[in-house]
Amino acid sequence: xxxxxxxxxxxxxxxxxxxxxxxxxxxxxxxxxxxxxxxxxxxxxxxxxxxxxxxxxxxxxxxxxxxxxxxxxxxxxxxxxxxxxxxxxxxxxxxxxxxxxxxxxxxxxxxxxxxxxxxxxxxxxxxxxxxxxxxxxxxxxxxxxxxxxxxxxxxxxxxxxxxxxxxxxxxxxxxxxxxxxxxxxxxxxxxxxxx
Amino acid sequence: xxxxxxxxxxxxxxxxxxxxxxxxxxxxxxxxxxxxxxxxxxxxxxxxxxxxxxxxxxxxxxxxxxxxxxxxxxxxxxxxxxxxxxxxxxxxxxxxxxxxxxxxxxxxxxxxxxxxxxxxxxxxxxxxxxxxxxxxxxxxxxxxxxxxxxxxxxxxxxxxxxxxxxxxxxxxxxxxxxxxxxxxxxxxxxxxxxxxxxxxxxxxxxxxxxxxxxxxxxxxxxxxxxxxxxxxxxxxxxxxxxxxxxxxxxxxxxxxxxxxxxxxxxxxxxxxxxxx
Numbered sequence: 001x002x003x004x005x006x007x008x009x010x011x012x013x014x015x016x017x018x019x020x021x022x023x024x025x026x027x028x029x030x031x032x033x034x035x036x037x038x039x040x041x042x043x044x045x046x047x048x049x050x051x052x053x054x055x056x057x058x059x060x061x062x063x064x065x066x067x068x069x070x071x072x073x074x075x076x077x078x079x080x081x082x083x084x085x086x087x088x089x090x091x092x093x094x095x096x097x098x099x100x101x102x103x104x105x106x107x108x109x110x111x112x113x114x115x116x117x118x119x120x121x122x123x124x125x126x127x128x129x130x131x132x133x134x135x136x137x138x139x140x141x142x143x144x145x146x147x148x149x150x151x152x153x154x155x156x157x158x159x160x161x162x163x164x165x166x167x168x169x170x171x172x173x174x175x176x177x178x179x180x181x182x183x184x185x186x187x188x189x190x191x192x193x194x195x
Numbered sequence: 196x197x198x199x200x201x202x203x204x205x206x207x208x209x210x211x212x213x214x215x216x217x218x219x220x221x222x223x224x225x226x227x228x229x230x231x232x233x234x235x236x237x238x239x240x241x242x243x244x245x246x247x248x249x250x251x252x253x254x255x256x257x258x259x260x261x262x263x264x265x266x267x268x269x270x271x272x273x274x275x276x277x278x279x280x281x282x283x284x285x286x287x288x289x290x291x292x293x294x295x296x297x298x299x300x301x302x303x304x305x306x307x308x309x310x311x312x313x314x315x316x317x318x319x320x321x322x323x324x325x326x327x328x329x330x331x332x333x334x335x336x337x338x339x340x341x342x343x344x345x346x347x348x349x350x351x352x353x354x355x356x357x358x359x360x361x362x363x364x365x366x367x368x369x370x371x372x373x374x375x376x377x378x379x380x381x382x383x384x385x386x387x388x389x390x391x392x393x394x395x396x397x398x399x400x401x402x403x404x405x406x407x408x409x410x411x412x413x414x415x416x417x418x419x420x421x422x423x424x425x426x427x428x429x430x431x432x433x434x435x436x437x438x439x440x441x442x443x444x445x446x447x448x449x450x451x452x453x454x455x456x457x458x459x460x461x462x463x464x465x466x467x468x469x470x471x
Contacts, residue, residue, distance in 0.1 A: 093237070094235070094236055094237055097237050097240065098240065101240060131276075134276070135272060135276075138275075161237070165240060165241065165244045168244050168247075168248055169243070169244050169247055169248075171248070171251070172244075172247035172248045172250065172251040173218065173247065173251075175251040175255070176214065176218065176247070176250065176251050176254070176280075176285075177211050177214055177215045177218070178211060
């Protein structure tokens with residue numbers, strides 16, 4: 001998981017009032033490129049279009065800018081003056097991650113329930129030190145959830161990241177919402193003589 | 196006091212039911228808010244994971260530092276197993292959890308504004324569970340005071356035959372009002388993170404005041420443990436909010452300041468801040 005890098009700044013972007021570009025620069029985007037030449041690179045609109053006026057239409061990277069409140073040097077609004085360069089196309093894996101997160105939550109609840117049964121069975125054989133079984137069960141579950149979850153996240157695949165996050169979310173939800181099974185938060189279980 | 200709710204033939208613990216419902220509603224609001232802000236992405240999910248894990252740990256371990264004298268505090272295992280489910284501990288843990296999770300993945304953007312309305316609506320619902328299962332508050336002669344039914348014997352802190360403040364309902368009303376205020380303010384506070392700061396400040400002040408109606412034990416100078424816990428936080432928040440106010444972060448929330456004219460010699464930077 002990594003944040004996409006910030007687009008680099010464009011120190012050469014013209015500002016309102018700057019002299020026109022020298023002749024060796026590509027023509028403005030409202031003029032068609034000459035034949036047999038590649039299309040011009042991504043360019044900001046000319047100053048006349050950027051200052052005030054109607055909102056710009058939406059571009060490929062989001063909606064256009066609306067009419068702004070106006071600054072001290074004239075009316076605002078219009079499109080943002082300098083468009084960032086188009087980012088590299090990345091595969092959108094958020095849906096896979098979210099779906100596997102839900103699966104991870106369910107998996108954690110299942111693991112939790114199985115471990116709870118094992119803990120209760122182990123507690124039967126511990127005489128007067130039954131709480132040791134609960135502590136042991138909680139530690140084992142935490143190791144599975146956070147150790148396994150961390151390994152899954154570090155695997156860097158969308159499915160594994162979702163599963164790892166889901167395991168941790170499931171552990172937190174069980175701890176917050178329930179008597180805890182094996183997260184160790186079993187107050188009602190102890191007071192009712194369950195162990 | 197209603198310990199259990201019955202749905203058909205199934206009985207569900209009332210506290211856990213409302214806390215769970217609050218978590219579900221908070222999740223829905225979080226997703227909607229993230230979508231509205233264009234932040235519905237994996238990094239936000241990591242922040243949620245940090246919040247939930249940190250909150251779960253914080254709410255239990257808050258009992259570990261219950262007394263100033265360490266000898267009076269339970270051990271960490273005992274606090275984990277039998278400690279109170281403290282909201283303040285949970286919120287603090289959730290805050291730290293988000294910071295840690297974002298640090299682990301190198302995510303630098305602020306996410307508090309996504310959480311603020313979600314936390315408010317979640318706590319509004321969750322507090323209904325507290326109202327149904329815990330001692331409601333201190334004695335009062337106000338007409339809306341509530342009585343603990345004599346048929347429920349297990350109500351520690353309840354005063355038989357005496358009306359008590361429905362302090363958890365006060366909090367429900369506050370959280371619903373805060374939720375509405377956050378929806379109103381979210382289009383007027385542009386600076387990332389400031390909405391969350393405002394919510395934290397408002398809740399800290401409210402919680403400090405509502406503690407005077409809660410049934411919590413007073414430990415020193417007639418103040419409860421949550422009030423003492425909140426003291427340094429309130430001071431920090433006051434400094435932070437004053438800073439934001441002076442910087443103009445909340446101008447569009449305040450009548451008269453939103454249209455503040457620019458001073459002579461002041462120009463706006465591209466980020467909207469004043470350059471002199």
